Amino acid sequence: MRDQTPTSEDEAARRRRAAPDRRSTDLPAEGVREAAAGGPLSPSTALPLQRALGNAAVARLVERQRHGHDASGGRPGAGAPVQRAPTPGAAPATQIALTHLPGDDLEGECGYFERRRQLSVNAPQQGVIIQEINRVFAVEEWDGEGWTAMPGARIDTYITAKGSSAHATVARYWELWTVDAAGNVSDGAEDTFSLCSVIPGRKRKDTTRGTYTITGRAVFYPTVVAPADLGFAQGGAPPAGGLFSTLADPSAAIAGQGLAASGSPVDCRVRVSWDSSQGDRYSEVEMT
Secondary structure, three states: OOOOOOOOOOHHHHHHHHOOOOOOOOOOHHHHHHHHHHOOOOHHHHHHHHHHHOHHHHHHHHHHHHOOEOOOOOOEOOOOOOOOOOOOOOOOOOEEEEEEOHHHOEEOEOOOEEEEEEEEEEOOOOEEEEEEEEEEEEEEEEOOOOEEEOOHHHHHHHOOOOOOOOOOOOOEEEEEEEEOOOOOEOHHHEEEEEEOOOOOOOOOOOOEEEEEEEEEEEEEEEOOOOHHHHOOEEOOOHHHOOOEEEOOOOHHHHHHOOOOOEEEEEEEEEEEEEEOOOOOOEOEEEEO
């Protein structure tokens, strides 16, 4: 909140300041008006006023000054500070929220899972939500005799089910949703975390085991800048599907456009584990 600023002083107050020690005991009418307009009465000023006006009149004058009025009839004195309405503050920060949609929780065998969150913003304004995604695969395959670690490229070639891909060579990427002035989030306002089954075709028993961890940090930026000007394109990062996304760090573009984050980041973490050698091959999912 800004400090309240007093108005300038009137001419009588300036004259009083130039001669603060005026002590005439025989004040003329003009001197009475100056003393009344000049501020709190000192004993040296009050005494001659009492002689000229009487005790009751001086008491009324003091009471008026105490309540911020001048001697001319109750209007705010030109030399008294006038309280002004404070300057309106900045609008409330826009904050992202992620709502869990438990009815859409899915798990399957050998790594398959799906978790969906509903994106929204509080104190709507136009801007973008940018989420950094980091992914870690720690997966092994059974070769008939033992377990062998699988690099990302091997995971991608190992999964042969039609329409399935882990895009396991992509460890980091960024996604973007646009938000209009009413707070409507693009792409159905959905944020989906998922993984397909890490299996070769239809076989599930004695195929793979391991963990997959995906973390996301979402930040809101008020802006009218188009996604393309921040380096995003639809399908830019394969794991993001049709969302605006990129494999390149957009930090320089964000800074270059002068964007500043609003609210606090929202973090999500999902970890899925499985073991196809066990009787229960279903994925176990932890999400925070």
